[in-house]
Amino acid sequence: MLKCNTVCKRFAPLVRASSTVCRQNVRRAGLNNVRTPTCVPVARMSTEPLGGGGDNLKYALLVGAAFVGSLTYAVVTLKGDHQRSVKRMEDISTRLQKSTLHIQSAPPALSKPKPEAAPSAEQSSPPPEAAAPDAETTGKPSADSTSPSHKLPSHTPYLLIGGGTASFAAARSIRARDPGAKVLIVTDEPDLPYMRPPLSKELWFSDDPSVTETLRFKQWNGKERSIYFQPPSFYINPEDLDSAENGGVAVLTSKKVVHMDVRGNKVKLDDDTEISYDKCLIATGGIPRSLQVLERSGEEVMKRTTLFRKIEDFKSLDKVSRSVNSITIIGGGFLGSELACALGRKSTESGLEVVQMFPEKGNMGKVLPEYLSNWTTEKVKKEGVKIISEALVKSVACKDDKLEIQLKDGRLVRTDHIVAAVGLEPNVDLAKSAGLEVDSDFGGYRVNAELQARSNIWVAGDAACFYDIRLGRRRVEHHDHAVVSGRLAGENMTGASKPYWHQSMFWSDLGPDVGYEAIGIVDSSLPTVGVFAKATAKDTPKAATEKSGTGIRSESETEDTATSPVASATPAPAVEHKDDYGKGVIFYLRDKVVVGIILWNVFNRMPIARKIIKDGEEHADLNEVAKLFNIHED
Amino acid sequence: MLLFLSASGKDRIIFVTKEDHEAPSNAELIADDPNDPYEDPGLILPNGDINWNCPCLGGMASGPCGSQFKEAFSCFHYSKEEIKGSECIDQFRSMQKCMQKFPDLYPQEEDKESTSQTEPSPVSDSADKTKSSFY
Secondary structure, three states: OHHHHHHHHHOHHHHHHHHHHHHHHHHHHOOOOOOOOOOHHHHHOOOOOOOHHHHHHHHHHHHHHHHHHHHHHHHHHHHHHHHHHHHHHHHHHHHHHHHHHHHHHOOOOOOOOOOOOOOOOOOOOOOHHHHOOOOOOOOOOOOOOOOOHHHOOOEEEEEEEOOOHHHHHHHHHHHHHOOOOEEEEEOOOOOOOEOOHHHHOHHHHOOOOOHHHHOEEEOOOOOEEEOEOOOHHHOEOHHHOOOOOOOEEEEEOOOOEEEEEOOOOEEEEOOOOEEEEEEEEEOOOEEEOOOHHHHHOOHHHHHOEEEOOOHHHHHHHHHHHHHOOEEEEEOOOHHHHHHHHHHHHHHHHHOOEEEEEOOOOOOOOOOOOHHHHHHHHHHHHHOOEEEEOOOOEEEEEEEOOEEEEEEOOOOEEEEOEEEEOOOEEEOOOOHHHHOOOEOOOOOOEEOOOOOEEEOOEEEOHHHEEEEEOOOEEEOOOOHHHHHHHHHHHHHHHOOOOOOOOOOOEEEEEOOOOOEEEEEEOOOOOOOEEEEEEOOOOOOOHHHHHHHOOOOOOEEEEOOOOOOOOOOOOOOOOOOOOOOOOOOEEEEEEEOOEEEEEEEEOOOOOHHHHHHHHHHOOEOOOHHHHHHOOOOOOO | OEEEEOOOOOEEEEEEOOOOOOOOOOOOOOOOOOOOOOOOOOOEOOOOOEOOOOHHHOOOOOOOOHHHHHHHHHHHHHOOOOOOOHHHHHHHHHHHHHHHOOOOOOOOOOOOOOOOOOOOOOOOOOOHHHHOOOO
8 A cells, every 4th residue: 555655646747647538548448446546647657559458558557556555465464463463472471471470479378279271361271381380369468569560551651760769859850840740660679769868877866666667767857757758648559650640650669670671662670571661760779788708708697797778677787786785887987887876876775785897097987087087986986886997807707606707907806796888889780781881980870961871761879970060970879969860860851951060968977976068079088178166266176186196297376378297296185175176167179179078067058068169169278268167156 | 276287298177266267258259150051940940930840849749739739839920910829729729629638748737838748948958957858
C-alpha cells in the first residue's frame, strides 16, 4: 500500500492529466470494479497508443500492480505477526521465570507444591526450566506491594534508580516543575525514602525506648519528626501510577535494577521485569567500605561486625549496644566520630566500653587542621570514648567469643563488637551495562556540570562525580549535597539546563562543645587560616594550644599579618580557657583562593560563607574576611 | 590580636577580641547579579512567576494535592483585587478538600502556606539549622 502511495505521489501530475483519459479507458476495458485510477498511471507510462493493444497491456500492468501490492501487504503483516509471536514467547517465558523466582524466594509458608501448569492461559506446556511447582503466591507480607509484575507499569516517564535522599529530592523537583508528572522510584531497600544523618546522631539521643520502631527524633527547634521524608500516604502505589490523574510518586521497594539498556531506554530488575523510561536518574549512593583484614578474618568476626549505613544497621547496632560490654569503632571520620560520641554518651548509664581507633592523629584528622583535630579528640574523649589514634589494624581474630584486634604497632584491643566506618564505596554497578563512565580519581559515575551522564540519564548524590564550575571535579558524600544535586537533577530532567552552582553544605555535632557547619572543599592537607574569638585581650590561648600538643612555634602580637616564624616554643604553664577554639571560622585555601570554610560553633552565617566561595576571589587579609562573620555575636 | 603558626607552617591561627573586629571589614565582595540564571531564585522568579521548586514551599507543590495548591496559590499571586485572593475562594476550597484527605501529610490546623512535617526555611535552604529541616 505504501509503495503505491509513493509511486502515486510521484505520478500525481500525470494522474491529473490523464484522469479523464483513464476513466475512459477503464470503462472501455470493462474494469469498472477494478481499483481506482491511482495505480493506473503506471500504465500511463507506456507510450503505446490507446487502443486494443494498449488495453491488454493496461490490464496486465494493473494485475501486476495488484499482485505486487498484495504481496507487500502480506509480507508486512506476516512480519508483524512474527514479531508479535516472538514477543509473546518472550513474555510467556519471562512470566514463567518470574513465577519460579517467586517460588524460590517466597517464604516456605507460602509455597505449596502443586503440579500445575504455568500461570498464563496461553501456554500449554511449561518449559523444562520451570519444573519447580507453581505456587499461588499471595501478596507479600509487607505493606509494600510486590504483586505479579504484569500489574507494574511497563513504562514510566521518570525513573529514579535508588530511593535515598537525592532520589527523593529529584522526585520533589520533578513534581513541582512538571504538573501531573509520574515518577517511579526503584529501591533495593525495603524502606520508603528516609534521611540518613539522624541514624548516627539524633536517634541515639532520643529518650523514647521505642525509637528503633518509630524512628522519630527531636529537631533543633524542639519539633519531632520522622526520619522518613514523607509518610506512606504521600506516595501512590506503583500499580496505580499509569492511571493516576494528577500523576504522583510511586516507590517500588526491595527491587534492584540489574541491567540498563541505554539505547532502548529501559532497565531490567532483579525479577526480570523490564521498565522503560523517558528520563532516568541514577541515585544509587554507595555501600559502606569494609576492611580487608575484616573480610579475611572469617565468619565469626564478620558476625560481630557492623558496616553502618542503613536503618537496619541502626536497629541492629542499638540492640548490640544493649547486650555487649565493649564496642570498637574503626574509623575517625564523620560517621565513626559521631557514632563514637553517640555510644559514648550512652555508655555513662550502661557501662558500655566504647573504643574508637583510626590511623590519623586525631578525630576528623582528614578534615580539620591538626590543632583543631587534637582539640576535638579531647572533646570526644570527654564523651566517654577511649581513643586509640595512629592505629593500623593488622589482623582480627575471634577467641572465646571475644574479638581480638591486633594493631601493627603491637597493641592488642579486645572487644565484643566492631563497627567499621571507613568510607563509602560508590555504587556503580550499572556502569557496565549502561556504558557509563566511572571516574578513576573520585569513583562514581562521571557526569558533567549539569549532572548528566548521557542523553536522558542523570546522576545525583553520593554516586555522582560531577564538575563543579567553581571548585572543579569532585564527588561529595553529604546529605545537603544529595538534596541539592537531587533537586538540580530533577530540574534538568524537566528541561532546565542549570549547572551545579548552589554550593551544598555539611555539618557535624560531636558532643555539646563541638558543632560546626562547613561548605566547599574542607581537606586538612590544604593550608588553613583559622580566626577564633577570644574573650578579652588578656587571655592567652597559647597555653591551651600548647597543651593540645601542636608545638606552635611563632607568636606575634600585632595588627599586621606577621608571617615570620620565631624560635622554638617553650611550654607555658597549663591554663584552661573555656573559649579556646570555642568559636570561630576556618578558611581552607587553594592557590590563595578560599575553597572551603568551616563555621566553628557559629551558626546562621552560611550565606556569607557561600558567597565567599562563590566569589572565588583572592583576599589579602583573611582576618578582614573573618570580620564579615561577626563571630563574637551569637 | 594573636597570631600563631602551626608546627608544619601550614596552618595559621588568629585569636581576635571583639575590639579587634570592631572596625568594619574592608574585604571586597562581588556584587550579586539579580538576574543570574544560575542562582536559586527564591519564591518568585525574575519574570514574576512562582518558583514551585522553592524549598520554602516544602512539599506543597509536589505532593498529592500539588495541583490544587498550585492553582490556589497562582490565583492568589496574580490576584489584583483589593482584597488579594478574594476571587480565589473556590480554588482554596478545593485545595482544602484535597488536603483533608491526607491528614498525616497536611496537619489540619495549619494554614495553607505552612508545610506538614517540615519547617519551611524562610529565605533559602542555607540557613544554619536547616540541617534538620529537610524537605
